[in-house]
Amino acid sequence: MSVVHILDSRDRRLNEAGLWIAKLDKGLSKDDEKSLQHWLAVDAENREVFLQMAEMWDKMDMLSRLSELFPKTPEKQRRPVRSVLAIAASVLILTVVGLWGMMGISPDISGKANISELAVVGGIYETSVGEYSIVTLPDGTELVLNTNSLVRMNYTDQRRILLLERGEVHVKVARDISRPLSLFAGTQEIRAVGTEFNVEINSDQKIELVVTEGKVLVGVHQQMTKDETELLLVNLPSSTTSVSEGEAIILGSADEEVDEISPEEIAVKLSWQQGNLIFRGESLAAAVDEIGRYTTVEFVILDENLKKLRISGLFKAGDVDGLLTTLEENFNITHTFGEKGNVILSSS
CATH class of the missing domain: 3.55.50.30 (Phage tail protein beta-alpha-beta fold)
Incomplete structure (x- = not known):
């Protein structure tokens, strides 16, 4: 049996714009150019959404080849991260799963990253493959866990400790100057007071950090315990690296440098949250x-x-x-x- 998600007019427009961007990346035939020109002329919002998608996917340079369609391609402007994320969140794709049933295969291909009830046992927050979850900690800090992720928590009156054992988490830290929050991943410690950042342990065990608001300090420990209780006694190393809003770093890499990252790039990186x-x-x-x-x-x-x-x-x-x-x-x-x-x- 097939499952079809009906798209409203804006969802359909965004989906069509995304398909045109993909075609543009491959190269348009003359017929494609005519079809695109017609689609843009039918509704002014088509053009607006198309340009938004082109900017988000960093394809504005390609539009210069279509001078008759875009005689005055607007200069690329930076959007707030949340605005770009809202565009990405609006796009839905038609999903048909009947073929899998006929093949006698039953993997989870529903097209939805399920918001699950987190398994919370002694400060453990965990998602399985295909799930993402949102949880608010006792101090008001918000965690968004991506697929197949595990975070351990331990709070005292003096410290707030998070240990990312696997996967990816976005942290919106509740501000508390007297009680800083430290997230540990591998041998890395990320210290924050009131900020937002995203941390992923990738397939080769490198730590990718993106700061979306405020500033964090990063220090590396020579040896690290995986006991979140013992981490309460660990102090931030004297030598630290500062990473601020709109910056990213791959921790543990040979060339460990802080790089600037655009709002569009951040939106792409965090699109899993939608x-x-x-x-x-x-x-x-x-x-x-x-x-x-x-x-x-x-x-x-x-x-x-x-x-x-x-x-x-x-x-x-x-x-x-x-x-x-x-x-x-x-x-x-x-x-x-x-x-x-x-x-x-x-x-x-």
């Missing part, structure tokens, strides 16, 4: 790896050249069926199903 994944020219292999974080379905790419194919578009986290449809329609990538229910991708 259940979305945005790709802006990543390789198919990298895109499949990221999508794989949100589903138990295993992807196999047999062609080495196909792994390098650049992918652009917006996908629902965990929506395997929507991904396969988009890959086939927009990138000529077909799929078959293996005996164990895995998905084998190949060029058509």
Whole structure:
């Protein structure tokens, strides 16, 4: 049986704009240009949304090639992060899951990153694959846990300790000057008073930190315990790195430098909070790896050249069926199903 999510007019417009951006990235034929011109002329909001999507995906330079459609391409302007996130959050993709039923396969491909009841045992906050959860801690600090993540908490009157053991978490710290909050990930300590930041432990155990508001201090410890109670006794190292709003750093990398990150890039990085994944020219292999974080379905790419194919578009986290449809329609990538229910991708 198929499940169809009906799109309202704005959702449909945003979805159509996203598809046009993907086509633009590949290159438009003359017929495509005419169709795009007609779509833009039908409704002024189509043009507005299209330009917003082009800016978010950093494709404004491509529009200069379509001078007859965009004779005066507006200069790229920075938007507040929340505004750009709102655009991404509005886009929904039509999901049809009937094919999986016919194949006798039952992975979770509903297209929804479920907000679950967190498993809270002795200060443990955990999500499984395909889930994301929001929790408010006793002091008012808000955690948003991404798929397959685990955070341990321990609060006292003097310290607020979080230990990220796996996955990704966005932290909105309740301000309390007398009781700073420290998040530990690996050997890294991130110290904050009242700020917002995002931390991800990636597949090679590097720590990616993005600060979206305020400032944090980062210090590295030579040895680290995984006992959150013992962490209450750990002091921030004397040598620290300051990371401020609009900056990011890969902790534990060979070239550990603080880099500026645009509001658009932050919106892309945090789009998982709306259940979305945005790709802006990543390789198919990298895109499949990221999508794989949100589903138990295993992807196999047999062609080495196909792994390098650049992918652009917006996908629902965990929506395997929507991904396969988009890959086939927009990138000529077909799929078959293996005996164990895995998905084998190949060029058509």
